[in-house]
Amino acid sequence: MNTLKTDVPCNMDPQTLIQTVAADLPEFEARDRQQTKYTTCYMCACRCGIKVTVEDNQVRFIQGNPNHPINKGVLCAKGNSGIMKQMSPAKLRAPLLRRPGTERGAGEFEEISWERALDILEQRLAHIRATDPNKLAYFTGRDQMQALTGMWASQFGTLNWAAHGGFCSVNMAAGGLYTLGHAFWEFGDPDWDNTRYFMLWGVAEDHSSNPIKLGLKKLKERGAKFVAVNPVRTGYQAIADEWIAIRPGTDGMLALSMVHVLLQHQLIDDEFLIRYTNAPQLVVNTPGQKGDGLFYRSEEGRIQVWDLNSDTFADASRADIAPALFGEFTAPDGTPLRTSMSILVEKYLDDEYAPENAARECGVPAETIERLALEMAHVAFKESITLDIEWTDWAGRKQTQFIGRPVSMHAMRGISAHSNGFQTCRAIHLLQVLLGTVDCPGGHRPSRPFPST
Numbered sequence: 321m322n323t324l325k326t327d328v329p330c331n332m333d334p335q336t337l338i339q340t341v342a343a344d345l346p347e348f349e350a351r352d353r354q355q356t357k358y359t360t361c362y363m364c365a366c367r368c369g370i371k372v373t374v375e376d377n378q379v380r381f382i383q384g385n386p387n388h389p390i391n392k393g394v395l396c397a398k399g400n401s402g403i404m405k406q407m408s409p410a411k412l413r414a415p416l417l418r419r420p421g422t423e424r425g426a427g428e429f430e431e432i433s434w435e436r437a438l439d440i441l442e443q444r445l446a447h448i449r450a451t452d453p454n455k456l457a458y459f460t461g462r463d464q465m466q467a468l469t470g471m472w473a474s475q476f477g478t479l480n481w482a483a484h485g486g487f488c489s490v491n492m493a494a495g496g497l498y499t500l501g502h503a504f505w506e507f508g509d510p511d512w513d514n515t516r517y518f519m520l521w522g523v524a525e526d527h528s529s530n531p532i533k534l535g536l537k538k539l540k541e542r543g544a545k546f547v548a549v550n551p552v553r554t555g556y557q558a559i560a561d562e563w564i565a566i567r568p569g570t571d572g573m574l575a576l577s578m579v580h581v582l583l584q585h586q587l588i589d590d591e592f593l594i595r596y597t598n599a600p601q602l603v604v605n606t607p608g609q610k611g612d613g614l615f616y617r618s619e620e621g622r623i624q625v626w627d628l629n630s631d632t633f634a635d636a637s638r639a640d641i642a643p644a645l646f647g648e649f650t651a652p653d654g655t656p657l658r659t660s661m662s663i664l665v666e667k668y669l670d671d672e673y674a675p676e677n678a679a680r681e682c683g684v685p686a687e688t689i690e691r692l693a694l695e696m697a698h699v700a701f702k703e704s705i706t707l708d709i710e711w712t713d714w715a716g717r718k719q720t721q722f723i724g725r726p727v728s729m730h731a732m733r734g735i736s737a738h739s740n741g742f743q744t745c746r747a748i749h750l751l752q753v754l755l756g757t758v759d760c761p762g763g764h765r766p767s768r769p770f771p772s773t
Contacts, residue, residue, distance in 0.1 A: 350375065358385060361399040366390065368399055368530050379403050384530075391530040399530075445476075453477030460484065512538045517699040519692075520556055521549045521748055522571050532556065547692065549574065564692070567683040574689065575747035577678035579668050581693035582754050587701070589756030590645050597753055599661040600625045600643035601636050606656060616657050626659075693751075700755040
């Protein structure tokens with residue numbers, strides 16, 4: 321057995337001392353049989369980069385990868401414990417069949433071969449498919465096979481298939497894809513370096529934990545405001561500058577009420593809406609008739625807008641036009657039309673979304689809803705805007721003007737995501753679109769206030 325030397329001179333330089341002691345240490349690791357593999361953690365949807373030390377084709381330990389752009393070497397407890405999932409003695413290693421004569425639920429099983437298991441499944445599935453495919457219902461966990469299993473269910477003929485993501489993050493990702501073109505943390509982060517106002521909506525600590533922790537550190541160091549919208553004050557919410565204790569499942573209404581406030585005070589980014597969204601595109605307005613709600617197209621199939629330069633219809637994809645953001649028009653064949661933005665304003669300026677009505681549903685004071693919307697606008701617009709109202713910001717200061725930018729909002733899984741996550745995310749990002757503050761790498765697009773005419 322190796323023993324450490326005790327006769328090392330005390331005046332030895334540090335580097336030589338390390339080498340001398342290290343040469344005499346016992347061999348704890350068979351490093352000549354070890355390899356380092358680089359991959360991503362799959363313990364949550366964050367996909368942090370990891371370094372995995374492998375010895376004899378077995379995982380020895382897992383570390384964060386300091387060169388990975390997402391987590392920069394930080395790894396949470398769940399990620400570090402990934403080896404427990406991989407090496408667990410409770411892990412199934414062969415198909416199990418309930419022992420003959422035992423009751424269902426008794427937990428008495430015997431291992432069988434894959435061949436026998438597949439034979440049993442083939443017989444059962446063939447009978448179900450031949451009689452009624454919808455009698456098959458199954459659920460898959462978090463894996464990379466959901467596209468394949470979903471296709472298999474479709475080919476089999478059953479509608480009764482679901483996967484982990486549908487109850488967790490996919491509804492949120494769908495909201496992001498629908499409104500922004502990317503699915504949040506897996507394909508992009510908020511602009512941590514430039515954001516001065518950050519809203520976190522219904523976020524649980526098990527998603528995107530490492531990037532958010534690093535990002536919140538940046539925000540705190542720069543003095544940016546951090547607002548947390550969540551029924552409970554745990555985790556991230558505990559360090560927020562302001563916690564909005566909303567009732568579970570009502571964050572969509574809160575966001576739409578804030579949209580109401582922005583529209584009421586004409587605090588929207590018209591230039592952004594015209595350039596980057598379908599807000600000026602014309603929609604058929606024939607309630608109860610065929611075609612109502614569809615985009616109005618030319619004979620060539622091109623979506624149309626009303627060009628203010630030529631006072632006529634124009635292809636919405638052209639860059640040399642000045643589309644009208646608001647207005648009602650009549651097509652050459654007499655079809656009534658209006659812009660998408662006109663529809664949006666009519667819907668969300670309704671009293672249903674007024675702060676005093678939303679307050680009763682959300683459990684958040686009407687004054688707080690209005691203040692949050694005005695604070696966002698205060699940060700979002702570079703040019704000063706004078707309002708005909710006076711309001712008090714979160715620090716108790718009286719305000720009548722807005723100046724600044726940028727705002728960043730991040731919506732992910734939470735209590736409401738299980739019930740209305742898709743709609744909630746669309747509402748939250750409608751706020752961003754109206755203010756022109758959609759997160760994008762390298763900063764935010766230039767903007768100007770809503771015109772007075």
